[in-house]
Amino acid sequence: MSISQIARSLAPSTTLKLNEKATILRQKGDPVIHLGGGEPKSKAPFDAILATTGLLDSGEIRYSPPDGTVAMKKAIIRYTEEHYNRLVEPRQIIASNGAKQSIMVALQAIINPHEEVIFPAPYWVSYPDMVKLCQGVPRPVLPEDGTFYPKISDIEENVGSYTKAIIINSPNNPTGAAYSEEFIADIINFCKKRDLYLIMDDIYNRLVFDNRKPSNCLNFVKDFGDNSKLILTNGVSKQYAMTGFRIGWAIGNKNLIEVMTTIQSHQTSGPPTISQNAAIGAINGVQSSVENLRVALENRRNIMLDNLNSFDGLKVTKPDGTFYCFVDFSHYNPNSVELAELLLDKVQVITVPGLAFGLDGYLRLSFCGSVNDIREGIERIQWVLDPDAPNELYIGERKLVRDW
Numbered sequence: 001m002s003i004s005q006i007a008r009s010l011a012p013s014t015t016l017k018l019n020e021k022a023t024i025l026r027q028k029g030d031p032v033i034h035l036g037g038g039e040p041k042s043k044a045p046f047d048a049i050l051a052t053t054g055l056l057d058s059g060e061i062r063y064s065p066p067d068g069t070v071a072m073k074k075a076i077i078r079y080t081e082e083h084y085n086r087l088v089e090p091r092q093i094i095a096s097n098g099a100k101q102s103i104m105v106a107l108q109a110i111i112n113p114h115e116e117v118i119f120p121a122p123y124w125v126s127y128p129d130m131v132k133l134c135q136g137v138p139r140p141v142l143p144e145d146g147t148f149y150p151k152i153s154d155i156e157e158n159v160g161s162y163t164k165a166i167i168i169n170s171p172n173n174p175t176g177a178a179y180s181e182e183f184i185a186d187i188i189n190f191c192k193k194r195d196l197y198l199i200m201d202d203i204y205n206r207l208v209f210d211n212r213k214p215s216n217c218l219n220f221v222k223d224f225g226d227n228s229k230l231i232l233t234n235g236v237s238k239q240y241a242m243t244g245f246r247i248g249w250a251i252g253n254k255n256l257i258e259v260m261t262t263i264q265s266h267q268t269s270g271p272p273t274i275s276q277n278a279a280i281g282a283i284n285g286v287q288s289s290v291e292n293l294r295v296a297l298e299n300r301r302n303i304m305l306d307n308l309n310s311f312d313g314l315k316v317t318k319p320d321g322t323f324y325c326f327v328d329f330s331h332y333n334p335n336s337v338e339l340a341e342l343l344l345d346k347v348q349v350i351t352v353p354g355l356a357f358g359l360d361g362y363l364r365l366s367f368c369g370s371v372n373d374i375r376e377g378i379e380r381i382q383w384v385l386d387p388d389a390p391n392e393l394y395i396g397e398r399k400l401v402r403d404w
């Protein structure tokens, strides 16, 4: 088969592949525990559902403007005023099919072949492939001090004449690390000084723990007008548990947003109007579901940490937010792909290998599932890895016997 060079350079999304695998195993009746998931299990807010019914009843479901409906933009303006304390104009906004598309069209609008995009590692699995789709060069940067918290010097050392943009995701997928206000301020000032684009991926912004306040990068931005190279992305997927609706957005300078809109208009057109209505309902409606989700996640994070801490040989860093814990399993196997396969094969627990996020030896464990799944999933992992564990394990009626 003859396919393009770009297509050949891409890897399928590890996380989406795992979801497929989980579904197949479940259909076979296997007692799968999915600790690899990337979406909250709670229901979409009632206001989101309600906001779709009027449009559905009318039966008139039409194209949206390519950058989102007027009402969608109004809701995003309101959201930005409330959560970022900044009034933006409709022309500074594009609504897309998920924050993923907003980031993608932003990269397509700014990256020329061979230009480099820097992002801290571990990183969200899609960043490198998105950059490659633009014929750019991804440059992940691992913090030199071995933590999950990059310093401005880590970034600075990797910036060269080909660097075009930096992507920052805090709190971070996969580590859960929320970067300090000082780092956010430093990176904003650094990008301004070096005339670099900065994509702030705030998709987990409100899902933070331990009394942290969601960080507001716009506190450090005086001029968010036509000269600004900051692109702020967010969406309804995680905070409102609305992954399937596919609504995200980007806010930036209006000339850039216009270019992004042209690209999106030829790619997918505007996002579905039903989904935009649902997102408007969520943003303008009662906000208790976000706080309920946040509290539930914090509780599950604590349960996951308690269970992991009873397990010798692991190095665990407490996540500040998101619903992921990125755990160092290198004591058991430095090859994370082999380890994730072993866990799936022996005890049907799905985890995501750290290699997919740019750091081998680690596994990403999600705590967005049920408390039972968290407890039992870790118990099963422990049984596989701990040489002192009993020889047998029961999963429901099934008896597993150690054969390795």
Ligand SMILES: Cc1ncc(COP(=O)(O)O)c(C=O)c1O
Binding pocket: 038, 097, 098, 099, 100, 101, 124, 169, 173, 201, 203, 234, 235, 236, 237, 243, 246, 247, 248
């Ligand atoms: C770091 C990060 N950014 C962006 C997204 C995209 O979110 P969506 O396209 O569902 O809005 C995800 C989804 O997993 C993510 O983890």
